[in-house]
Amino acid sequence: MKVNILLAAIVLIPTFALSQEKEPTTPEATEFYEPVPPKVIPGKNGAPPSDALVLFNGKDFNHWVSSADSTDVKWHLNEDGSMTVKDKTGNIQTKKNFGSMQLHIEWKSPAEVQREGQNRANSGVFIQQRYEIQVLDNNDNPTYTNGQVGSVYKQTVPLAMASVPTGEWNTYDIIFHAPEFSRGGNIVQPATVTVLHNGVLIQDHTIIEGTIKYIGWPKYEAHGKAPIVLQDHRDNSRVSYRNIWVRELN
Numbered sequence: 359m360k361v362n363i364l365l366a367a368i369v370l371i372p373t374f375a376l377s378q379e380k381e382p383t384t385p386e387a388t389e390f391y392e393p394v395p396p397k398v399i400p401g402k403n404g405a406p407p408s409d410a411l412v413l414f415n416g417k418d419f420n421h422w423v424s425s426a427d428s429t430d431v432k433w434h435l436n437e438d439g440s441m442t443v444k445d446k447t448g449n450i451q452t453k454k455n456f457g458s459m460q461l462h463i464e465w466k467s468p469a470e471v472q473r474e475g476q477n478r479a480n481s482g483v484f485i486q487q488r489y490e491i492q493v494l495d496n497n498d499n500p501t502y503t504n505g506q507v508g509s510v511y512k513q514t515v516p517l518a519m520a521s522v523p524t525g526e527w528n529t530y531d532i533i534f535h536a537p538e539f540s541r542g543g544n545i546v547q548p549a550t551v552t553v554l555h556n557g558v559l560i561q562d563h564t565i566i567e568g569t570i571k572y573i574g575w576p577k578y579e580a581h582g583k584a585p586i587v588l589q590d591h592r593d594n595s596r597v598s599y600r601n602i603w604v605r606e607l608n
Contacts, residue, residue, distance in 0.1 A: 425449035455583035467495035469525030484587035520558035543580035
């Protein structure tokens with residue numbers, strides 16, 4: 359009995375000590391000077407911030423390869439500084455692998471409306487090759503809501519449909535935190551994503567349930583850093599992209 363009382367007293371000592379810590383009596387006592395955050399110069403007029411890696415500058419595909427075989431990109435490079443999906447040439451992906459990140463990307467559907475549902479201007483931004491933020495023209499074009507524009511495809515419905523008129527440029531600002539796995543490959547911390555669509559919050563620190571699946575439930579498989587992928591949906595989607603940059607968060 360005495361041993362139990364002694365152990366309880368030892369456990370309580372740190373808590374008691376913290377409770378007896380003196381309340382600060384000067385403003386300086388609660389001011390910190392380290393660590394000092396790095397200085398980042400914000401971009402002006404749509405330009406990226408000073409510490410961003412520009413993945414597409416409108417002039418070349420230097421940071422991209424074909425997903426199928428790592429050969430040169432076969433999409434259209436346009437005079438206005440954008441690129442457009444070239445049907446049936448396959449997805450493209452970054453040469454570099456990424457973990458947690460802040461990603462900015464702009465996209466637009468073609469002004470001429472063709473088809474409906476999932477076959478209208480369908481593409482997607484795949485983070486780490488496996489987690490898709492849907493790109494789709496949903497203006498007067500309903501579809502299943504966990505597959506509409508701004509959804510975490512087949513998982514999470516967006517909080518709002520914030521698309522601009524068909525044929526105009528949309529922006530996605532994506533904050534992604536990569537999943538964490540144990541040494542045995544088990545999921546320890548699932549991935550999360552926050553998305554602003556044209557400045558409107560549509561995914562709010564959303565938990566990603568696993569790899570995107572068209573059929574079946576999402577599941578996690580252990581992985582490390584991986585490329586960003588832009589999708590060729592193979593339906594003559596003619597989706598265009600421009601002004602793509604990323605800030606690595608780890």
